[in-house]
Amino acid sequence: MRHRLFATGVVLFGIVLVLAVFADVLAIAPPEKMQVRFRFRTPEWAFPLGTDNFGRDIWSRLVYGARLSLAIGFGVVVATGIAGTAIGLAAGYFRRLDNPLMRAMDALMAFPAVLLAIAIAAALGPSAINAVIALAAVYTPRTARIVRATVLVVRETEYVQAALACGARHYWIIRHHVLPNSLAPLIVQLTFIFAYAVLTEAILSFLGVGPPPPTPTWGNMIAEGKDYLREAPLLAVFPGIAIALTALGLNLLGDGLRDVLDPRLRVQHG
Amino acid sequence: MAEYVVRRLLAAIPVLLLVTLISASIMQLVPGDPASMIAGQNASQIEIERVRVELGLDRPYGERMLAWFAGLPRGDLGRSILLQRSVADAILERVPVTLALAGFGLLLTIAIGIQCGIIAALRANTWVDQAVLVVALAGVSIPNFWLSLMLIVLFGVMLDWLPAGGYIPFADDPLGWARSLILPGISLALLQIGLLARITRATMLEVLRQDYIRTARAKGLPGLLVIGKHALKNVMIPVITVIGISFGLLLSGSVVIETVYSIPGMGRLLANAVFGRDYPLIQGGLLVTAATLVLLNLVVDLLYAVLDPRVTFDRG
Numbered sequence: 297m298r299h300r301l302f303a304t305g306v307v308l309f310g311i312v313l314v315l316a317v318f319a320d321v322l323a324i325a326p327p328e329k330m331q332v333r334f335r336f337r338t339p340e341w342a343f344p345l346g347t348d349n350f351g352r353d354i355w356s357r358l359v360y361g362a363r364l365s366l367a368i369g370f371g372v373v374v375a376t377g378i379a380g381t382a383i384g385l386a387a388g389y390f391r392r393l394d395n396p397l398m399r400a401m402d403a404l405m406a407f408p409a410v411l412l413a414i415a416i417a418a419a420l421g422p423s424a425i426n427a428v429i430a431l432a433a434v435y436t437p438r439t440a441r442i443v444r445a446t447v448l449v450v451r452e453t454e455y456v457q458a459a460l461a462c463g464a465r466h467y468w469i470i471r472h473h474v475l476p477n478s479l480a481p482l483i484v485q486l487t488f489i490f491a492y493a494v495l496t497e498a499i500l501s502f503l504g505v506g507p508p509p510p511t512p513t514w515g516n517m518i519a520e521g522k523d524y525l526r527e528a529p530l531l532a533v534f535p536g537i538a539i540a541l542t543a544l545g546l547n548l549l550g551d552g553l554r555d556v557l558d559p560r561l562r563v564q565h566g
Numbered sequence: 567m568a569e570y571v572v573r574r575l576l577a578a579i580p581v582l583l584l585v586t587l588i589s590a591s592i593m594q595l596v597p598g599d600p601a602s603m604i605a606g607q608n609a610s611q612i613e614i615e616r617v618r619v620e621l622g623l624d625r626p627y628g629e630r631m632l633a634w635f636a637g638l639p640r641g642d643l644g645r646s647i648l649l650q651r652s653v654a655d656a657i658l659e660r661v662p663v664t665l666a667l668a669g670f671g672l673l674l675t676i677a678i679g680i681q682c683g684i685i686a687a688l689r690a691n692t693w694v695d696q697a698v699l700v701v702a703l704a705g706v707s708i709p710n711f712w713l714s715l716m717l718i719v720l721f722g723v724m725l726d727w728l729p730a731g732g733y734i735p736f737a738d739d740p741l742g743w744a745r746s747l748i749l750p751g752i753s754l755a756l757l758q759i760g761l762l763a764r765i766t767r768a769t770m771l772e773v774l775r776q777d778y779i780r781t782a783r784a785k786g787l788p789g790l791l792v793i794g795k796h797a798l799k800n801v802m803i804p805v806i807t808v809i810g811i812s813f814g815l816l817l818s819g820s821v822v823i824e825t826v827y828s829i830p831g832m833g834r835l836l837a838n839a840v841f842g843r844d845y846p847l848i849q850g851g852l853l854v855t856a857a858t859l860v861l862l863n864l865v866v867d868l869l870y871a872v873l874d875p876r877v878t879f880d881r882g
Binding site: 399400402403404406407408409410411412414415416418419420421491495498499502503504505518522525526529532533535536539540541543544547548 | 580581584585587588592593595596597703704706707708709711712713715716718719723814815817818819821822825836837840841843848851852855856857859860
């Protein structure tokens with residue numbers, strides 16, 4: 297069961313990744329090309345998933361949406377990984393920095409994630425880069441907390457104490473002992489953050505503070521489809537399924553990685 | 567215990583101060599001149615200046631922060647630009663609606679989530695267990711705003727069983743009130759139900775392996791009593807944590823859900839504030855929600871002590 301779920305996660309994420317990477321090849325029309333003659337087509341040979349209210353091909357918009365969603369998600373993962381690791385390391389390793397850094401992280405985490413992301417994205421202005429910044433600001437504290445927790449444990453181990461006694465520099469200890477040990481929980485956490493980022497980016501787009509239309513993001517497609525739910529529900533159905541499958545793939549991947557990389561956190565099964 | 571409460575309250579103060587500072591600094595992120603951005607593209611110079619004075623942007627940052635902090639003890643969160651009234655009043659007016667929605671969501675979460683988790687644990691590795699897992703995975707993967715739209719189409723439009731949006735105050739029509747909360751409540755709760763079911767299942771499996779459960783069974787206690795009395799009490803500790811987190815997530819989710827279902831609560835108020843660039847309202851709303859969550863976490867921590875006599879709060 298475990299392995300099957302993990303395999304499902306790999307396959308789902310793999311499919312979305314292929315769609316995103318080969319969007320240029322897989323799309324049959326430019327994602328922003330409007331053909332008013334072909335508005336609201338139901339799925340047919342020329343338009344595999346039908347067309348939207350501007351006569352744009354939904355399939356083509358979907359694959360370009362995959363590219364943007366994954367790009368933003370990956371951007372958030374990289375930014376969060378770097379910032380979270382830096383802050384977590386500093387707080388965990390250097391005691392004097394611990395209190396101020398972690399109180400700041402607590403304060404950021406006190407805000408509801410979605411609300412803070414919306415407020416920051418709206419203040420910075422709607423764009424893909426600003427969505428990445430807003431989401432990274434929201435998810436960095438969670439990462440920092442996990443890195444710090446591992447660092448606190450590793451720091452007290454005998455091998456680190458021994459290295460210190462031998463006169464090793466802090467930089468050397470962090471690179472050779474602390475970082476490698478923090479990696480496993482970090483990777484697991486970042487996989488889940490990837491999933492949250494895809495979901496929350498869709499919310500930002502849906503509410504109009506993500507990359508502005510006519511950019512083909514999944515959130516934008518749902519926002520546009522929202523006005524035609526009665527006549528053409530498929531406009532909103534397909535991008536929603538795309539988001540759900542992507543998030544599901546990443547969640548399954550994260551669960552599986554956690555079982556392999558971080559046995560301490562393993563959920564008991566049967 | 568009393569010492570612990572005081573210590574936790576004192577520790578919450580720097581976090582609350584930082585939360586206040588962050589809330590009040592969101593406007594600093596606006597690129598260029600916030601006053602002309604907020605006034606809009608077609609605003610005249612006079613209008614821009616009026617907005618600048620109204621927001622206090624004509625004064626230096628430090629002075630503005632001091633004024634903001636000075637107002638807080640009086641419950642003064644500033645004046646909303648859009649509504650032209652006190653931010654605190656506008657928020658207070660909406661709180662009951664959001665609490666009703668979040669409370670209903672929490673009720674669904676607890677009622678369904680814990681049940682599902684217990685059943686999944688008792689029937690571990692059967693199709694029932696797997697069905698619960700599928701629901702849990704769906705909950706964390708399906709975007710709730712999209713789920714809302716689908717539920718509206720299905721139950722509000724096609725089947726016409728439930729209202730497709732809007733909110734009916736309890737005082738006007740209690741039945742209508744409950745009906746208006748069903749779809750948004752489900753949309754809001756699905757994620758939490760999944761999380762709670764999974765954590766309940768995992769803890770339950772752990773507890774069922776304990777010696778005292780075997781003893782209880784061996785001395786011939788009925789199965790329901792073993793689960794209901796001996797096991798459930800021990801399952802509640804982690805579950806309470808998740809419920810605390812859940813309530814925070816429900817408050818957070820209400821921004822999106824209230825917007826989709828046109829429910830006049832705090833979430834929709836804040837969403838509109840964001841779209842209308844009403845920064846005093848955004849800042850006040852951020853502060854109120856974050857402060858609520860900080861206090862909520864404190865309450866959850868204190869609940870541990872009540873539920874689990876093994877948890878003590880002595881230093882040491």
